[in-house]
Amino acid sequence: MAMALPPTEPITDTGLPGKKIPRNPTPLSAPQEQQVRDLYYKNVREKCADEIKDFAACAMGRTITMVFKCRPQKLAMNNCMLKYQGHEEMDKARAEWFRLAGERKRQREEEERRLQENRKLKREWWGDFEKRDGQ
Template identity: 35%
Template sequence: MHTLTRQEEEQLLTEFQKRARKHCDPAIKAFADCATGRTVSVIWACRPLQREMNACLKSYGESGELERMKLELLRQKRARAAAASQASTAETRSE
């Protein structure tokens, strides 16, 4: 139980992205508000806001939060496996 399945990794990444968007919501909203109603001019008109949004998302990604989430999930997975193992051992002994 030292690794995550591909499905667990995908769920973890989805949750991480959700947390990152929530953390950076003010910057994302500011960029989205700037971009609303624009076409090509969004490139230069909203560039500072885009950089701010990207910097926020990048700093959240580099914060170690994903690794903390992964370690917590592995800890929970090991605890469930240990509990299941103890339950099956106790069940076998009682027979």
């Protein structure tokens, strides 16, 4: 028996004009949610790449003094990351994950087709040897 999903509020900021995606269209498994979180963190890191590079350059070659010397860079990096963390960004990552789902499915099907083709070739190849040995 299929359970009905609770009503969800639409998201209008999908990057596509007039396209609305439900807030949480289907429940995802734990590995799928981890993939969404990975996309989410990747997107946040991309938006704050300059601040992260500045902090990394400051921290390079330092140990304990990094805490004191790189404090402004660390605060700038953290402020940037906090600015881009939230439900909106998570929803965008989830929408991106669903958009890429078709591509992942196509890749899996292509890989399965190649695997079946290789199995067929292997059977044909080894089948010839078995026929010769049996004669």
